[in-house]
Amino acid sequence: MRANYEIDEAGVFLSGHHACAGCGEALAVRYVINTMGPRTIAVVPPSCIAIIAGLQPNSSMHVPIVHGTLESSAAAAAGIKRALVSQGKDDVNVLVMAGDGGTYDIGFQALSGAAERNEDMVYVCMDNEGYMNTGAQKSGSTPHLASTASTPGGKLTGKKNIAEIMAAHRIPYVATATVGYPDDLARKVAKARDMKGMRFIVVLTPCIDGWGLSENAAVGVSRLAVETGIFPLIEVEDGVRYTINHGSRGVPVERYFAGQKRFRHLGPEQIAQLQAEVDEGWSLLKSRVECDPTGDPTGDPTG
Amino acid sequence: MTVTTETRMLLTGNHAVAYAVMLARPAVVPVYPITPQTPILEKISDLQLAGEFEVDLMTAESEHSAMTACITASLTGARVFTATASQGLLLMHEMLHFASGARTPIVMMNVNRTVSSPWGFWPDQTDSLSQRDTGWIQYYTESAQESLDTVIQAYRVAEQVMLPTMVVHEAFYISHSLEPVIVPAQDAVDAYLPPFDPAIRLDPDIGRSWGNPVNQELYFRFREAVGGSMDTVPGLAVEADAEYGRAFGRSYGIVERYRMEEAEIAIVAFGAMAGTARVAVDALRAAGVAAGLVKVKLFRPFPIEAVREAVTGVPKLVVIERNFSPGAGGILHQELKAALCGMVGLPKVHGYMAGVGGVNVSPKRIEELTREALATEPVPQSVWRR
Structure with missing residues (x-):
């Protein structure tokens, strides 16, 4: 059982930004960049994060930002860090904030290469489960049967498990987080910040427009994603030591789907199928923790 | 062995380039292997292992990532180098435009090789010439000695105009042919090429960002500025070559x-x-x-x-x-x-x-x-x- 983490609001993220009203991702950006602190250089590829960061000559973040290309964020961060080290500047953190398209799909080669080389960076994937900045098309992160602009009848295949893929690279730190659990998110960012080597955090960031949510729904939906077992909050150290921080509380997946237009087309059979998939995933995850003698197989049932 | 005195060596064109790179002292070299460039990468690796060349050699997983890391390391204030050929250069295409737009004075060696399909490994200049609209300065050389001398000159010109520069020689005819090459002394190159120390760089103490979206007017101004800098290159290249001639006894002109x-x-x-x-x-x-x-x-x-x-x-x-x-x-x-x-x-x-x-x-x-x-x-x- 962990004590609640005190969020240190360093004031790096400024009050004026370009996100939609109620945006889950803007919350995540706030906790991530403020926790990373002012001694940070960030890489932001094309994504909603770039919109949140703002147009020249303005910026919503009080640290240097490089707006790179969609597929190259991890390589861009590696170049910055290596240049800093060559100048003897060892106290500057290099951070990536990329979307799921820029991470699961087009950016994956650069990410995997950086992980293999154990480049020294914190890579945060802001996962809103689709290409939301271009009008909500499906990505490799879009869940099974979710409707998007490019899969209007529902996506026929499942969501990649990016946390396990990154853990399989045996990097020092992998974590999942979401904006409904801000203390957990900030604690993980701080932990990653204070480590060395490749650290990867995927943050589920509900999208008002792309998911079809009401403007006040992002945080509640984020919590339901965890409580249903759809998006458990975990940490994986060195690729093998799994910890479940917050997981399924037995809430039926139907309650998560109910507030989201992207799942409105689902019938009872499809919902039952998705419930079975989530149950299987949750069992598999618990078995990974049970394989680790230091792990906590029960998670934190109190949330 | 650091090159303390001017030394005559029997070198291939690619190995001559590796010596030029060592003499230019880049801090970060992200690179990916491809025939017929690979001997440049291998020689730099050997020089690094031997303790002659203090450099951060980043073994990237693709040419695209190698060029990306060159750009961001350069934006952070480091002198950088990379080398490629053919398909590798074409994979970099997107980042070549980015490099000139971001005003990063990268120096890259391209070894001309046929472009697929079909596959071939032969000297053909279409790879680099097809990148002529990317905003890179391009030099073409005809000997190992000229490649060595031009790489050193390229850093001087690139860092004066803040534009990336490609030095190009052809597969095998130059890249793999042995020639006697005069390798200059390190202190003479240091005198010719001052350290790269840009005032504006990525640094939390400076606080500047790069690349966030612009309106049409700003985009126009950025492109016009690239053009204005490019227009000064012939004059600066002539000066850099003449100064090189005075320092090292060899010069080539921009048109001979x-x-x-x-x-x-x-x-x-x-x-x-x-x-x-x-x-x-x-x-x-x-x-x-x-x-x-x-x-x-x-x-x-x-x-x-x-x-x-x-x-x-x-x-x-x-x-x-x-x-x-x-x-x-x-x-x-x-x-x-x-x-x-x-x-x-x-x-x-x-x-x-x-x-x-x-x-x-x-x-x-x-x-x-x-x-x-x-x-x-x-x-x-x-x-x-x-």
């Missing part, structure tokens, strides 16, 4: 005239073809044909004034090249005609695509093509000649 006295025809060539054409010019002169050579060393920006000056008074030009732009023809032929358009006393211009795909073009073949051009009227198109 070889045996052009009273020429009735000038062969226009670049890269290794220029070296072969020298032999052909000597043979033609010996046979009583008043032929000369105009070598275009700086290709981007295309040195319009210097080229016009070099061909003034020459009635006929014949371009002999190993590259092909489908639908346009030989790229040097097209560029040359555009540069001369409107010139008073415009020479007639023949264009032969003779070495495409690495087909051997011997001195004798160049003699034959020169005589053919002398005896015929040019057509607007570039002409295939085996």
Whole structure:
């Protein structure tokens, strides 16, 4: 059982930004960049994060930002860090904030290469489960049967498990987080910040427009994603030591789907199928923790 | 062994480049292997392992990532280098545009190699010439010595104008051929090339960002500024070369005239073809044909004034090249005609695509093509000649 983490609001993220009203991702950006602190250089590829960061000559973040290309964020961060080290500047953190398209799909080669080389960076994937900045098309992160602009009848295949893929690279730190659990998110960012080597955090960031949510729904939906077992909050150290921080509380997946237009087309059979998939995933995850003698197989049932 | 005194060595073109890179002292070298570039990467790795070259060698997982890391390391204030060829250069294409837009003075060696499909490994310049609109300065060299000297000069020019620079030599003819090469002393190169220390860089203490979206007006201004800088390159390249000549005893110019006295025809060539054409010019002169050579060393920006000056008074030009732009023809032929358009006393211009795909073009073949051009009227198109 962990004590609640005190969020240190360093004031790096400024009050004026370009996100939609109620945006889950803007919350995540706030906790991530403020926790990373002012001694940070960030890489932001094309994504909603770039919109949140703002147009020249303005910026919503009080640290240097490089707006790179969609597929190259991890390589861009590696170049910055290596240049800093060559100048003897060892106290500057290099951070990536990329979307799921820029991470699961087009950016994956650069990410995997950086992980293999154990480049020294914190890579945060802001996962809103689709290409939301271009009008909500499906990505490799879009869940099974979710409707998007490019899969209007529902996506026929499942969501990649990016946390396990990154853990399989045996990097020092992998974590999942979401904006409904801000203390957990900030604690993980701080932990990653204070480590060395490749650290990867995927943050589920509900999208008002792309998911079809009401403007006040992002945080509640984020919590339901965890409580249903759809998006458990975990940490994986060195690729093998799994910890479940917050997981399924037995809430039926139907309650998560109910507030989201992207799942409105689902019938009872499809919902039952998705419930079975989530149950299987949750069992598999618990078995990974049970394989680790230091792990906590029960998670934190109190949330 | 640090190069403390000027040393004569037997080096391939690629190994000569590796020594030039060591002498230029880049801090970060992100690179990915590809034939026929790989000996540059391997030699840099060997020099690093031997403790001669203190550098962060980043073994990237692709050329795209190698170029990306070059850009961001350069934006962070580090001098950088990378090398590639053919498909690798084409994979970088997106980032080549990004590099010039971001005003990063990267120096890259490209070893010309055929572009797929079908697969080939032969000297053909289409890879680098197809990148001519990316905002990179491009130099073409004809010997191992010239490649070494030009890499060092390239850093000086690139960092003056804050634009990336590509030095190009051809597969095998230059990259893998052994030649005696004079490797300059480190302290002399240090005196020629001051450390890269940009005032504006990515640094939390400076607080500057780069690359967030702009409106149309700002975009226009950024592009206009790139153009303004590019326009200064011919002058700066001439200065850098002259200064190099004073320091090291070797200079090349940006456009070279070889045996052009009273020429009735000038062969226009670049890269290794220029070296072969020298032999052909000597043979033609010996046979009583008043032929000369105009070598275009700086290709981007295309040195319009210097080229016009070099061909003034020459009635006929014949371009002999190993590259092909489908639908346009030989790229040097097209560029040359555009540069001369409107010139008073415009020479007639023949264009032969003779070495495409690495087909051997011997001195004798160049003699034959020169005589053919002398005896015929040019057509607007570039002409295939085996």
